[in-house]
Amino acid sequence: MSNHLKPSLNQDQLVTQNYSRDDIQAGVLHLGVGAFHRAHQAVYFDRLLTNENQQNWGIIGVNIRPQDSQAFARFVEQDGEYVLKTIAADGITKYEHIRSLVKQIDGAQAPDDVDTALASESIQLVTSTVTEGGYYLDENRGLMLDHPAIKADIAGDRNTLYAFLYAGLKKRSETSNAKITLLCCDNLRHNGELLEAGLIQFIAAKQDTNLVNWVKLNASFPCSMVDRITPKPSQQHADDVQTRFGVDDKMTVMSEDFIQWVVEDKFAGKKPSLDLVGVQLVKDVVPFEEAKIRILNASHTCLSYKAALKGFTYFDEAACDAELKQYYIDFTQTESIPSIGHSDIDLRDYRSVVLNRFSNKNVGDTVERICSEGYTKITVFLIPIILSCYSKSITPIFTISAIANWFHFLQEVKKGRFNYQDQNIDKLINYNFNKEDIKSFTTDVSLWGAIIKNNPEFSTTLSNEIEKLGTLK
Template sequence: MSSPTHSANTGRIILHIGTGSFHRAHQAWYLHRLRESGNEHALDWSIAAGNIRSDMNPTHEALAAQNGMYTLETVTPDGVRAYEHIRSIQHVLPWSPDHAPLIECGASRTCRIISFTVTESGYYLDSRDRLDVSHPDIAADLDGARTTIYGVLAAILDARRRADGGPVTLQCCDNLRHNGEKFRAGFAEFLERRNLAELKRWVDEHTTTPSAMVDRITPRPTPDIRPHVLAATGFDDRCPVMGESFAQWVIEDDFIAGRPAWESAGAELVDSVLPYEEAKIRILNATHSCIAWAGTLAGFEYIHEGTGDAEIARFAGDYITQDVIPSLLPSPVDLPRYRDVVLERFGNPDIRDTNERVAADGFTKLSGFIVPTLRDCFARGASPSATALLPALFLAFLARWADGTLRIPYRDSLLDHQEIRAMLASEDPVAVFCADRRVWGELASDSRLVEAVRTASHSVNLWLAARHGVHNRK
């Protein structure tokens, strides 16, 4: 461990696994705000941070050399930058192939929460949210390795059980729908397949896994952040982080061994995260995809460029206003305000989020982000014309990718490229597109869906023809 402000044997520790940019711009920032707030018990809590894999070692070593302190640069949609020295990481755990530092920390009674950011793919869940046992990493851990969050947590919690370390909360902090619930199901299946029945019983009785909705756009640090920090603060930070000024954290209040007073730092503690999660997925995530697909078709490279285009902004705004908001009411979220805030965030030119990144995995995003709103519209007898424009944009995006006129590559983990090309080469691509049950579920081949997407595709083609004509005249 690095030289901590508090001894590792005092206070209450959050062991966090995954010291990437998002954790340091989000969860660690929230605890820093709490520690700086003057809350009576805030300084009782600190973070011990470590990693499962060694690819973050250079950043992690820089963090250790700075005793866990680093600088967060935030930028508003108006371009106003602010700088904070974040000091909530009090213990930097060195990486080890056997993960002994993680196991020792997580087994200690002073550790009350084990949190993790391992990215959505780090949960190895298939399209039915079952553990993907065919993946080599999972197969290795089922044989006793420690390469995934499941294998490492099994080792940590078995050591904690043997040491009588007491109950502990397992807190997923990744952008995964129903994240606590899905992680717990995946972990339970992993323990069953490892024949760790005694450990599974202990986990069932001594852990909770609250779901949470996390939100802060945090791009990969670029080379200009370090000189920005030096110029603004006088500190030559070797591991600074940059993010937007907006941040949100909605957490189910289900902590079995105590928790920091997150609400004093601006987090929202709720009985159910579901309505907040639905608002984010349908408004933020689906709209992000809409702007990425439309923006790419219009010739833009970045999300903020498409957001600033009047026609594309109208596509996004109509989708939210006409279809999403009526589908989600009543809601504890001020949905019109949330819509406006999301679009303002997407228009931030300093974030420089690429269409290529956001446009990927479109079939998965259709299924998770967009189909629920289509389903709700049909259920209440409303025409989903604004929502149908999103899959129509995606279909046009795919068509231009297939004929080589799209300027960016396309990546999709659900379908292979040969299958996509066969769909587009069929006599009726819209009908084939709308027949895939993996994407549309019970709506597959529904005549209402086919008609809505076909009508929207015609509108998209007219829009593209008009834009092409304008560009030719310039």
């Protein structure tokens, strides 16, 4: 056990899985060790390691972003151990000592170490959580070859997921030659297919035909759906763990008690028996991901900008606000659920579960966090709803209203009212609240191309909704 995580108080309240870390071998390499991974996939593997013949599924956690190196250094200092705090809607709080991340590599500092790890035959699974925008794909699944980060990586830099996968898989193909499963865990529809498409295009751009052929023969890309609301880590919870257990854990992560992971049963090599710990291994992930993305993720995004403009700090406050709660009901009932069509999942029941989760005041998820990366979230979560609604002769007015609120939110960002993170901010920041800029925004092909082509009335409706929210200059 890490020196930082030797509880001196209330040890019986800290759940620790029954395995010896010395017996664990790494079988998973994870790219992007953020709070969500530590509250989700790492938890499942921590539970798996207690089962018979499953001790070869420890995780090597890899940081790939230089801006995260400082925080990751503390994680390395703690030997990858930390406390997960979960809080249910009724206030019941549980604490788990997570130890599944048995090795840590800062790829931003030592990329060659990542290559060596990925090439090892013992690594059978590569998972990733690099956010929706980290895949650099356009609406046609084309890799954005002109993006500065991608151009730099094709030239030999290490900025993106693809550069790390390229180098590690190349070394693997030349050494162990072992089959590998690449499992995307980000909130993208058909995420396995998107990862495969982006990676193959990246390798082709590197003009490495041999590796393209090797990947097609030796790698698989299952789709998956992940779900657990996980706020940005807070000192409040680290302080709680310090007081309660007497441990110095700077990497404490907190989440809701709900957790779900659905994985397409398509593994190229050895398969972890994740079904033993509640993971659903299925033939088709689509019904699960469509329900989650179009109901939970889409409404999260839609509500966030309205909540920000109304002055809410925490998302549970917004979910309990009468006006916004009614908006959620209207949006899901008339647009997001109809856009899905037939589903084997009880979508109305799922909608109620989601609203209950949103209303969990104990989670303390901030509106600011959910507002971030709006460009990508709107592209991924909302545009498919709009297209589907139009195809069913439904005018998606509630979805369009949310986009209008995003436009006004961006105006407030420019005034310094909100701290907003968006890697595509340069594409958005020059739009002002005037007739000319509203027209440019609502006809922006990079944002609305597929919609404008098929449903030109969208631009007029969006312009009207934007103008309703303020007085034009």
